Amino acid sequence: MSKDKQFVTEITPQGEDFSRWYIDVIKKAELMDYSPVRGCIVFRPEGYELWENIQRDLDRRFKETGHRNAYFPLFIPESFFQKEKEHVEGFNPELPWVTEAAGEKLEERLAIRPTSETMFGHMYAKWIQSYRDLPLLINQWANVVRWEKRTLPFLRTSEFLWQEGHTAHETEDEAREETMRMLTVYREFVEEFLAIPVIEGEKTPSERFAGAVNTYSIEAMMKDGKAVQAGTSHYLGTKFAVAFDIKYLDRENTLQFAHTTSWGVSTRLIGAMIMVHGDDRGLALPPKVAPTQVIMIPIGPAKTRDQVVGRVDELYADLKKAGIRVKVDDRSDVSPGWKFNEYEMRGVPLRLELGPRDMENGQVVLVSRVSGEKRIVRQENLLAEVETMLADIQRDMYEKAKKFREDNFYDVETLDEMKASMEEKRGFVLAGWCGSAACEKQVKEETGATSRNIPFEPEKKKSKCLVCGEHAEHTVVFARAY
Amino acid sequence: MSKDKQFVTEITPQGEDFSRWYIDVIKKAELMDYSPVRGCIVFRPEGYELWENIQRDLDRRFKETGHRNAYFPLFIPESFFQKEKEHVEGFNPELPWVTEAAGEKLEERLAIRPTSETMFGHMYAKWIQSYRDLPLLINQWANVVRWEKRTLPFLRTSEFLWQEGHTAHETEDEAREETMRMLTVYREFVEEFLAIPVIEGEKTPSERFAGAVNTYSIEAMMKDGKAVQAGTSHYLGTKFAVAFDIKYLDRENTLQFAHTTSWGVSTRLIGAMIMVHGDDRGLALPPKVAPTQVIMIPIGPAKTRDQVVGRVDELYADLKKAGIRVKVDDRSDVSPGWKFNEYEMRGVPLRLELGPRDMENGQVVLVSRVSGEKRIVRQENLLAEVETMLADIQRDMYEKAKKFREDNFYDVETLDEMKASMEEKRGFVLAGWCGSAACEKQVKEETGATSRNIPFEPEKKKSKCLVCGEHAEHTVVFARAY
Numbered sequence: 001m002s003k004d005k006q007f008v009t010e011i012t013p014q015g016e017d018f019s020r021w022y023i024d025v026i027k028k029a030e031l032m033d034y035s036p037v038r039g040c041i042v043f044r045p046e047g048y049e050l051w052e053n054i055q056r057d058l059d060r061r062f063k064e065t066g067h068r069n070a071y072f073p074l075f076i077p078e079s080f081f082q083k084e085k086e087h088v089e090g091f092n093p094e095l096p097w098v099t100e101a102a103g104e105k106l107e108e109r110l111a112i113r114p115t116s117e118t119m120f121g122h123m124y125a126k127w128i129q130s131y132r133d134l135p136l137l138i139n140q141w142a143n144v145v146r147w148e149k150r151t152l153p154f155l156r157t158s159e160f161l162w163q164e165g166h167t168a169h170e171t172e173d174e175a176r177e178e179t180m181r182m183l184t185v186y187r188e189f190v191e192e193f194l195a196i197p198v199i200e201g202e203k204t205p206s207e208r209f210a211g212a213v214n215t216y217s218i219e220a221m222m223k224d225g226k227a228v229q230a231g232t233s234h235y236l237g238t239k240f241a242v243a244f245d246i247k248y249l250d251r252e253n254t255l256q257f258a259h260t261t262s263w264g265v266s267t268r269l270i271g272a273m274i275m276v277h278g279d280d281r282g283l284a285l286p287p288k289v290a291p292t293q294v295i296m297i298p299i300g301p302a303k304t305r306d307q308v309v310g311r312v313d314e315l316y317a318d319l320k321k322a323g324i325r326v327k328v329d330d331r332s333d334v335s336p337g338w339k340f341n342e343y344e345m346r347g348v349p350l351r352l353e354l355g356p357r358d359m360e361n362g363q364v365v366l367v368s369r370v371s372g373e374k375r376i377v378r379q380e381n382l383l384a385e386v387e388t389m390l391a392d393i394q395r396d397m398y399e400k401a402k403k404f405r406e407d408n409f410y411d412v413e414t415l416d417e418m419k420a421s422m423e424e425k426r427g428f429v430l431a432g433w434c435g436s437a438a439c440e441k442q443v444k445e446e447t448g449a450t451s452r453n454i455p456f457e458p459e460k461k462k463s464k465c466l467v468c469g470e471h472a473e474h475t476v477v478f479a480r481a482y
Numbered sequence: 483m484s485k486d487k488q489f490v491t492e493i494t495p496q497g498e499d500f501s502r503w504y505i506d507v508i509k510k511a512e513l514m515d516y517s518p519v520r521g522c523i524v525f526r527p528e529g530y531e532l533w534e535n536i537q538r539d540l541d542r543r544f545k546e547t548g549h550r551n552a553y554f555p556l557f558i559p560e561s562f563f564q565k566e567k568e569h570v571e572g573f574n575p576e577l578p579w580v581t582e583a584a585g586e587k588l589e590e591r592l593a594i595r596p597t598s599e600t601m602f603g604h605m606y607a608k609w610i611q612s613y614r615d616l617p618l619l620i621n622q623w624a625n626v627v628r629w630e631k632r633t634l635p636f637l638r639t640s641e642f643l644w645q646e647g648h649t650a651h652e653t654e655d656e657a658r659e660e661t662m663r664m665l666t667v668y669r670e671f672v673e674e675f676l677a678i679p680v681i682e683g684e685k686t687p688s689e690r691f692a693g694a695v696n697t698y699s700i701e702a703m704m705k706d707g708k709a710v711q712a713g714t715s716h717y718l719g720t721k722f723a724v725a726f727d728i729k730y731l732d733r734e735n736t737l738q739f740a741h742t743t744s745w746g747v748s749t750r751l752i753g754a755m756i757m758v759h760g761d762d763r764g765l766a767l768p769p770k771v772a773p774t775q776v777i778m779i780p781i782g783p784a785k786t787r788d789q790v791v792g793r794v795d796e797l798y799a800d801l802k803k804a805g806i807r808v809k810v811d812d813r814s815d816v817s818p819g820w821k822f823n824e825y826e827m828r829g830v831p832l833r834l835e836l837g838p839r840d841m842e843n844g845q846v847v848l849v850s851r852v853s854g855e856k857r858i859v860r861q862e863n864l865l866a867e868v869e870t871m872l873a874d875i876q877r878d879m880y881e882k883a884k885k886f887r888e889d890n891f892y893d894v895e896t897l898d899e900m901k902a903s904m905e906e907k908r909g910f911v912l913a914g915w916c917g918s919a920a921c922e923k924q925v926k927e928e929t930g931a932t933s934r935n936i937p938f939e940p941e942k943k944k945s946k947c948l949v950c951g952e953h954a955e956h957t958v959v960f961a962r963a964y
Contacts, residue, residue: 035554035555043553048550068531070527071525071643072524075641099579099580100578101629102577119517143624159555159557
C-alpha cells in the first residue's frame, strides 16, 4: 500500500500547479524527454505512438478529400523569404540558419523551414501551366523549426512535427471552399478522434498567419481554462501566387494568378489532448487515439494464478484478433493495485480484471479510466461489451470536456467585467469588439488574454465593443493561450 | 499516332545512355523534380507514394520484431560528434551547420543529423539503468542530410528520407543476433516487396559504417550492371556505449556497458527499384509497391461508350472494395493507344481493357506491363484473376531480375581478368581477397569497382587474392556502385 500511495503523490495535483502537473504526467508516462538541444524534445515511443495514431486517421481524411502526400526540402534559400513581405516579417525572428556545409561557407544562407509556403510556391509555379493542372492538392508530413524563446513540451517546441497542406485553385471561390473544407476536416477529427470540443472561427487581423488574407482556427479549452489553437486553415488569396509567379491559362486562354490555401496541425495536439482529459491520477486517453485501449489484469491468489492467466490469454487473443489494441500485464512481482494505478496514470481507457470468482461465474470486470464505472459482463459477449464501453468512454470524454468548456465560458460587456472575470475565474470570455487593433491590444495588455477567434456560431451576438463601447463589428472569444 | 510515337522517343533508350534513361523516366513519370536547393529533390506525389508503401510494409515488419517508433531531434550539438572518434572522422566532411538562430550566433554549432547514433546514445544513457531496461528497441522515420558533392535523384541526395533503428542489449550475442535479424528483415522485404534479389554479406573494414565493429549489407544489381547498397545493419559493439556512457546493472548487480546496433534503409530503395525493373518504355513497378496496381481503360466507338464505361465502373467498384489499388481512365479526348503508352511509362503493372465485344462475351482483357502477356478472363472471376495475375507479375519480376544478375555475374582469378571483365562486360565480379587494404585499394584504382561485400553464401570459395596471389581470406563481390 505504501508503494501505491507514493505513486499517487508523485504527480502534482492540477489544482496546486497545473503546469507542474502537466510536466509530471508527460514525463512519468514516458511520452517525452528533454533533449540536449535547446527547446527540442524527444518523442518517446509512448508519445510518438499517439502521433502515429493521429497521423493515420488524419491522413485518411486528407486522402478522402482528394489530397496526396509529397515531400519538399528542409532548407529554404534566404531569397525565398524576401519574396513575400509579410511572410518574411512574420517568420524572420524565429529562423535558424545553415551558413556552412562540408567545411565551406555557403554563398546564400539556408533557413530550416518554419513552414513551406515559399518552397511550394516556387515548385507550383513550375508545375502549373493551365487550368487543367488545377486544383493542385498536396499535403506534406514533416518536421519544422521555429526558434522559440519559451518552450513547453508538445505545445511549443523549437522543432516539431506537423502536416502542412498547400493547394492551388482557379478561382477565389474554390480556394475559399477548400479553406473551409479543411477547417471542417480538422474540427471533425479533433472532436471525433481526440474527443476535444472546439470553437471554429476566423482569426482577427493581428493573429493572422503571416501572408494570409484570412486565417481560420479551431480553439480548444484546457483544464486550466487556457486556450490552445488546435488547427489553422488559411486563404492566401493571390499573395503567394504573385510572389512566386504561380500563373495558369484559364478556360478563356487568359493568364491568371492561382488562388492558394494552406492548413496545418501539429504535435501540439498531443499536448492539448493531455490538458483537456488528464486528471490528478495522470493521463486519460480517448480510446480512438490510445496506443493501448484495454489493459487486462489477472487477479487472485497464487494457487489459481495459472488458471486465471490462461483464461486471460484466451480472451486477449479474441480481442486482439478483432483489432482491439489490448495488452496483458501478468507480472507476479507487482500487486494488482499497483498495476491499477500504473495504467490509470498512463491513461489506458479500459481495464479488464479477471479473478477466480469471475472464472467460476464466466464473467469479467470492466472499469472505465475516466468515470470509474464498473461493468460486470459475460465472457461470451466480451468483444461487443468492450466495443460498447470504449465507444461510451469516447463519447463521455467529449461530453465531459464540452461541459467543462460551457461551465467556464463567460459573457462580458466591458473591459472591467472581463478583468474581473479573468482574475476570479479561469476560462474563455465572449465579448463585443469594434474591430480596431488598439482595442484588441488594450485587452491583451490589461488582461493577458488574446483574441482567439471570431466564432462562426457565437452563443450570442454582442452589440458593443468591450473597450471603447462603440458598435461591435464582431463577437470575439478571448482567452489566455498556450 | 504521331502523339504515341513522339511519346516513346522522349525517353532515352537504356542501351544508349542509362543515366539519361533514368532521369528521363523519373521526371516524365513525375516521381520527382529538382529543387532550388543544391542536391535536394522534391518527392512528387507519384514518387512519395512509393515511399509511403515501402514505409507501411517495413514498419509492420519492424513492429512484428518488437520495435517501436520514436522521434529524436534534427539538430546534433557539435560536441556529440567528438565523442566517437571514427564517427566524427566519417561524417565531418558531409555536415551542414546551423550557426545562427533567431538573429543570434549560437554558442555551439548544431549539425543537421546525418544519422543519429550520437543522439540516441545520449538519451539511451539516461534511460538505461538496469538489465530490466534491455533490450531497448527503437526505430525512427526521419529526414537526414549529408552534403554530397555528386548527387543523383533518390540514389544520392543531400537530404533524404530514411529509417534508422537503434537498439541496446545486455550481451554481444544478443546484439549480434539483432544485427542479423534486421539484415534478414531487409533482405526479405527487398526481395518480397520490391522484387529485387540481393546479396547478403559483410562489408570489408574500409567500407564499414563510421564507428561500427561490423557492417553487413544487402547489395542489388542495377540494369547497367552497377551495384546499389540497399540496406545496412551494424553491430556497434560497446563503442557508442563507452562514448556516451550507456551502462546498466547486470543480473549480478555489476555495471556493464550495453552492446548496441543500428540499421537503416532509405529513399534510395526507390532509385534501385526503378533501375532494376524499368525498361525503354519507362517505369515498371512491382504490384506490391505500385500506387496504382490496375489501370482500367474502356475502349470502342462513341456509340457504345456509355455502356462500356458503366460496366467498367461496376468492375472498378468490385476491385476497389476488395482492396486492389485500381483506377479508371475514361477520358474521351485521348486515344486508348495513348493511354496504353502512358500507363506503361508510369509502370502500372496490370492493364484492364473492356470493349463492346468483351461486354457481349462477359469478359475483359488483362495485359501485363512487364511481359506483355494477355489473359482474356471472365468478368465474374475478375477479382481472383486480377489477384493471380498481380502475384504472377510480382514473382516474374523477381525471377527476371535474378536471372539478369546471374547472367551478369563473373568469376575472376586475377586483377587482369577482372579489368578485362569490367571493360568488356557490365556486372558483378566474384574474386578472392587476401584481406589487405592495399590490395582492395588497387582494385578500386585500376577498375573503378569497390568491394560490395563478403557474401554469406558465395557461389564458390576463392583460394587466392586476385591482386597479390596470396591466400584468399575472403571471397568478395566487387562492382562499380551508385
